[in-house]
Amino acid sequence: MPNWTPRSLAVQAMGKIDPVTRGVVPPIHLSTTYIRDPDNGYSTGFVYGRPDNATIHEAEAVLAMLEAAEAGAMLFGSGMAAATAVFQALDPGDHVVASKVMYWALRAWLLTEAKRWGIAVDFVETDDLLALKTAIRPGRTKLVWIETPSNPLWTITDIEAAATLAHAAGARLAVDSTCASPVHTQPLTLGADIVMHSATKILNGHSDVLAGVIAARTEDEFTARIRLIRKSQGSILGPFEAYLLMRGLRTLHLRAERQAASALALAQRLSAHPRVARVLYPGLPQHPGHDIAARQMTGGFGYMMSVQVTGGEKAAIGTAAHTGLWKRATSLGGVESLIEHRASIEGAGSPCPVDLLRLSTGIEDAGDLYDDLDAALTQGHRD
Numbered sequence: 001m002p003n004w005t006p007r008s009l010a011v012q013a014m015g016k017i018d019p020v021t022r023g024v025v026p027p028i029h030l031s032t033t034y035i036r037d038p039d040n041g042y043s044t045g046f047v048y049g050r051p052d053n054a055t056i057h058e059a060e061a062v063l064a065m066l067e068a069a070e071a072g073a074m075l076f077g078s079g080m081a082a083a084t085a086v087f088q089a090l091d092p093g094d095h096v097v098a099s100k101v102m103y104w105a106l107r108a109w110l111l112t113e114a115k116r117w118g119i120a121v122d123f124v125e126t127d128d129l130l131a132l133k134t135a136i137r138p139g140r141t142k143l144v145w146i147e148t149p150s151n152p153l154w155t156i157t158d159i160e161a162a163a164t165l166a167h168a169a170g171a172r173l174a175v176d177s178t179c180a181s182p183v184h185t186q187p188l189t190l191g192a193d194i195v196m197h198s199a200t201k202i203l204n205g206h207s208d209v210l211a212g213v214i215a216a217r218t219e220d221e222f223t224a225r226i227r228l229i230r231k232s233q234g235s236i237l238g239p240f241e242a243y244l245l246m247r248g249l250r251t252l253h254l255r256a257e258r259q260a261a262s263a264l265a266l267a268q269r270l271s272a273h274p275r276v277a278r279v280l281y282p283g284l285p286q287h288p289g290h291d292i293a294a295r296q297m298t299g300g301f302g303y304m305m306s307v308q309v310t311g312g313e314k315a316a317i318g319t320a321a322h323t324g325l326w327k328r329a330t331s332l333g334g335v336e337s338l339i340e341h342r343a344s345i346e347g348a349g350s351p352c353p354v355d356l357l358r359l360s361t362g363i364e365d366a367g368d369l370y371d372d373l374d375a376a377l378t379q380g381h382r383d
Contacts, residue, residue, distance in 0.1 A: 006066055006182075007253045013246055014061055028243045029054040051231045055239040059246045060213075063203070066182040066249075068189050069215035071223050074230055075237040075245075079178065079198025080105060082212030084113075085235065086143070086174055086194060089225040092118030094142040097135045099126045101155055102147040103176065103198075104346045126157040127289060129165065138169040147176035149293070151332075152306050152342045152358040153351070154179075154280045156289025159296055163191030172222065178202075179304045179332070183256035184297045188217045201333030202303060204248035205255050209241045255335065255363060260300025262369065263361040267305050269370050275315070275377040277355065281305035303361045304332060306342075311381050313354035317341050318380030320357055325364060325372035332360035337369055 002015045018027055032049030046052040056075055063073040076082040083106050100123040110121045124135045126146045144166040148157040159175060166173040174194040175187035181202045187195045197203055199211035216223040230236055267281035282293035283301030293301055309316045320328050326339040338360040342352040
C-alpha cells in the first residue's frame with residue numbers, strides 16, 4: 001500500500017488503477033460465478049458472488065484502512081444486518097451490556113429478537129463508567145456494545161475506559177461509530193475490538209445506498225463467525241451499492257470536516273436562540289461529555305445534534321413543519337440537511353424528549369441553515 005495519508009488513500013481508492021483500461025475509477029464487477037482452473041481449483045480466490053466480489057473487496061479495503069482494522073472490514077446489505085450479525089455470533093446464554101441510548105431500530109431488535117437467540121441484554125447509561133462496570137458480569141458478559149456519540153441525545157462514552165472494563169471481564173467491546181465516522185474517531189485504536197457503521201449514513205453521504213460495515217481489530221474465532229454468518233445468510237452488499245459507496249468514500253474527509261464545522265457553528269448560534277431551551281452537541285464546552293469527546297475525537301465533533309425547543313412538543317413539531325432548507329426526513333449523514341421529531345418516530349418507550357428535534361447537518365451554507373431554522377422556530381411557536 002502506498003505511504004499516503006488516509007485522506008489521499010480514500011480519495012484514490014487505495015491508488016488502484018484498472019489493469020485493463022488504465023481507468024482511474026475502479027470498474028463494477030457484476031459476475032456471480034467464476035471459472036475453475038484446469039485442476040478444479042480457484043487460483044484467483046474468487047468462487048461465488050455471495051462471499052466473493054472484487055468491487056466489494058475494494059470498498060472493504062478502503063474502510064479497513066480508515067479504521068486501522070488489521071482483520072479487515074466486512075460489508076453488509078444494511079447497518080442493521082451488520083449490527084445484528086455481531087449479536088448472532090454470540091452463543092445462547094451469553095450476556096450483553098448495551099448503551100441505553102442508541103439507534104432505535106437496533107434497540108428494538110435487542111428487546112424483541114435477541115431473546116430468541118438466548119441472549120440476555122442489559123441497557124445502561126454507558127457514559128457512566130460506574131454503571132457500566134456494575135452491569136458487566138465477569139465470565140458471563142461476552143459483549144459490551146456502545147454507541148458514541150449516541151443517537152439522538154449525543155451522549156459520549158469513553159471508548160478506552162469501556163474497553164478496559166470489558167476486557168477485564170473477558171468481554172469484547174463493539175462500538176457503533178456511525179455518527180462519528182472514521183474521520184473523527186477510530187475506536188479500534190482506542191482499544192475496541194469491533195467497530196460498526198451504518199454506511200448508509202456519512203460514509204456514503206448521498207442518501208442513495210443502504211449498507212453496513214463491520215471492521216475488526218484482530219482476526220479470531222468471533223470475527224470468523226461473523227464472516228460466516230454474512231456468507232451463510234446472504235447479507236453481503238451488492239456490487240453496484242459497493243461501487244456507489246466507494247464513490248462516497250472518495251469525498252468522505254471533505255464532507256465530514258465541512259459538516260462538523262457547520263454543526264459546531266450552528267450549535268453555538270442556536271445555544272443563544274430565545275426559542276431553543278437546550279442544544280445537545282458534544283462540541284459545546286457545556287456538554288457533559290465534551291472533555292472525553294475532545295480526547296477521542298479529532299478534527300471535529302461530528303455532524304449530528306439535537307435541539308430542545310421552548311414551547312414543548314407542539315412547538316417542536318411546528319418548527320419542523322415550517323423548515324424549507326432542512327428536509328423533514330428520516331436518516332442522517334447525507335449532503336442535505338435533515339430534521340426530524342424523533343419522539344414521534346420512536347413511539348412509546350422512547351428516551352427521547354417530546355420537545356426534541358434531531359438535526360443532521362449537511363454541506364449547505366451554514367448561514368442559510370441557521371436562517372431557515374430561525375424562521376421555522378418563530379413560525380412554529382406561533383402555530
